[in-house]
Structure formats: C-alpha cells, structure tokens
Amino acid sequence: MMKGIAGTLVLCMAGALIAAPAAHAKKAKTETPVAAPQAGGDALVDEMTRYTTPGPQHQELAELAGTWSTRTRVWENPDAKPVEFAGNAEYRTILGGRFLELDSRGQMNGAETHGISIYGYDAFKEKYSYFSIHDGETQALTGLGDRDSTSGAITFAVAMDMPMSGGHAVPIRAVLRRVSDNRHVFEIFEKYIDDREWKVIEITYDRRAAGPAAEGAR
Secondary structure (H helix, E strand, O other): OOOHHHHHHHHHHHHHHHHHHOOOOOOOOHHHOOOOOOOHHHHHHHHHHHHHHOOHHHHHHHHOOEEEEEEEEEEEOOOOOOEEEEEEEEEEEOOOOEEEEEEEEEEEOOOOEEEEEEEEOOOOOOOEEEEEEEEEOOOOOOEEEEEOOOOOOOOEEEEEEOOOOEEEEEEOOOOOEEEOOOOEEEEEEOOOOOEEEEEEEEEEEEEOOOOOOOOOOO
C-alpha cells in the first residue's frame, strides 16, 4: 500500500511541477534551499524496517509450510465422547513471508468442510496473530497470542459469539503446539457453565510432504 501511495504522491508532485508557471520556477531559484535530511531520518527508516520486515518469529511459522494429514476431534460437552474425522491441510507463506496461510479440508458425516486460517507475528505489538474463517460459520475468529517460554506453544486469546446460547464475545483459548518437526496440534478450549475449562476441538497435523510450499502456489 505504501508503494501505491508514494507513487501517487510522486505523480501528483510531477504534474504540479509541469503545470507550474515559469515565473514560479524562477522564484524557486531564489528561495532558501531545503535543508539536507538529518541523521535521524536513517533511524526512522531503521525503526520502520524493524516493524515491517519478517523476523525469526515469522521464520518459525514458515517452517510449517507444506502439506499435512489431519485428524480432528470435536467434543459437544465436557462429558461427551469426541466425534472424529480425517482431512488434509496445506500451509503456505504469503506476502513475502509475513504471514502463514492454512487451507484445510475434511469429511464429516459425508460432507466436506473447508476452513482458512492465517497466522502472523505483529512486530510492533510483539504478539502472534490469528485469523480464521470456516464454511460452517459466518463469523471470523481473531486473536492475539504469546509463546510460552517453556513449552514453546502459542496461546491465543479469542472472542467467539455463541448464537445457540445467545453469548456474545465469549472468551475462548486457542493453542498451537508443536510436538515435533512433523507433527503439531491445534486446540480450542472453552469454559463450561460451572467455569470448568474443557477442550472443544483438537486437530492433529502429521506432515505428508517435506519442504515449504511456494508462495502463491496452491
């Protein structure tokens, strides 16, 4: 976006110079020259670069790029047996490695399910970011999270509306946990009526093919 805005400004400035009367051009020669940029300008560029350039956190997320087999388990309540179904997923880096996109599909009761998620790291907030949409919902889930210094798991604080119960912005906890280079788990936890926390969804990912998926490829 900045390139587009900058380009527009350059074109506007160029057009103004071309259209300016010759008298204005002569007057400009006698005006006080614009001061040279100060050293602080470089510091500003360095600061912006730090917030806009992918870093080690983005590289760690990019290590998930590739194709995976999935096993999803869903619990309708804390005491119920989970419903299980299989599927597949593909992670790929997008926007120059700044974000990791997940495209996942599964079969549940003979019908295909499809979801898209995006993970990132906000260098200014120093928080991991999460965005998810699914063909079984019209709401988008978003959240920010931190990495546990001991386990390495990333825990996101997410707010989710519950239309069946009438709940709005109900807090849930989403966890992305790496078991090994070839397996990781995504879990969602919710608090029940008596304030017990119970696992609602667990998705286990097993790597099918090594190597990152090329950006822009499906």
